[in-house]
């Protein structure tokens with residue numbers, strides 16, 4: 231999905247919110263380019279992040295109908311390219327309407343000076359003097375630039391946006407995205423953004439993508455202001471100090487969890503350190519601190535804490551050659567917003583993993599850790615279930631997956647419903663089969679009973695015949711005895 235900050239970046243000057251005085255100055259400068267060459271051939275837009283400097287530079291190009299040439303101030307080829315462009319005589323397209331004018335946009339001009347790249351600055355200075363094309367320079371803090379350089383430009387200051395302006399911009403997005411946005415929630419986002427509209431829009435998107443609505447409740451995933459201010463202080467001290475003990479002190483004196491401090495450092499390092507070698511070194515120490523933190527949390531062995539804090543404090547602080555004397559607005563780690571956003575997904579995955587592990591019907595479930603199942607089995611399961619409804623239905627039945635879980639796995643409500651109804655069918659079929667089997671068994675049993683009765687009767691008959699025979703024989707013997715007795719009585 232396209233980031234909303236890009237999707238809703240104003241195209242023309244009249245769509246830019248806030249900083250109305252600055253916009254007026256820009257508009258009159260643009261007007262002058264329409265009819266010739268103004269006295270100041272370069273404009274220097276300066277101010278804090280996320281207030282519309284780059285946006286205004288693009289809008290100037292759109293207003294004039296010029297092609298944009300964006301150059302990196304720290305690239306040595308930049309000056310050669312500018313040199314080639316600045317002399318081309320197609321200003322305002324009057325000489326040859328078929329040739330489109332070009333606008334040169336040079337961002338982070340203050341960065342050149344920070345590296346003592348005076349050569350770069352003087353090259354730009356000489357180009358500004360001769361250019362026939364508009365040049366837009368952008369800087370966060372222009373006051374470190376030499377005065378003679380600044381004097382060559384039309385300086386336009388952009389201020390932090392007011393809460394009202396930010397809310398106005400957010401509301402526009404809510405309408406276009408057809409989101410239900412609670413006014414109070416927008417207020418929280420705006421106040422949290424501290425005048426930075428980019429941050430506010432990013433937060434709005436992070437919240438809205440999850441639920442398609444923005445309520446006060448949803449804004450809880452944004453950092454509470456108090457703890458943010460405290461952590462600002464800690465990060466500032468680590469970033470700005472050149473002493474190991476100060477960096478360690480900064481960490482020890484806060485009650486924030488070490489993993490929270492680490493996330494803040496990781497998020498903000500690139501804003502502070504400009505030299506790529508310093509950045510690489512700092513991140514290297516941070517990654518080592520992360521290894522120790524992992525051991526601490528896993529084994530609950532807090533003896534490692536000293537290593538983790540030293541690596542993330544001193545390691546980061548001493549990775550720079552010299553402290554940067556500039557203002558940096560540290561921002562809330564995106565990773566936390568992302569974690570909050572994906573919390574629901576992680577919980578579903580965990581419950582699926584648990585079900586897959588369970589032994590059922592005497593057959594073992596998947597043998598392995600929940601983590602392994604989440605990373606290795608669930609992605610496979612997703613593919614199988616999306617491709618084959620019948621197979622998916624069997625899986626659902628086998629592991630008793632809930633509707634929510636199936637929906638998560640196949641990423642579609644309608645497909646999940648199909649699979650569930652298929653699984654119900656299988657269940658009904660199995661029950662039906664079990665029933666018919668039971669009936670058949672019962673019949674068999676009855677039949678067996680029926681054939682058993684005559685056998686028994688036969689036995690009984692046999693039995694009675696035998697008894698009768700014995701009785702008869704007994705009677706005969708008795709009679710014979712009696713006869714004999716009578717004979718003796720009669721004197722035979």
Ligand SMILES: Nc1ncnc2c1ncn2[C@@H]1O[C@H](COP(=O)(O)OP(=O)(O)OP(=O)(O)O)[C@@H](O)[C@H]1O
Nearest residue numbers: 235238239246247279280281282283284285427428
């Ligand atoms: N004044 C504004 N009006 C409307 N949208 C704005 C304004 N300022 C910022 N935005 C939004 O925020 C995004 C970022 O703004 P932009 O890139 O202009 O900031 P920037 O001032 O150049 O910041 P940085 O100093 O960090 O480069 C824009 O894409 C746009 O969506």
Ligand SMILES: [Mg+2]
Nearest residue numbers: 283284285337
């Ligand atoms: Mg910018």
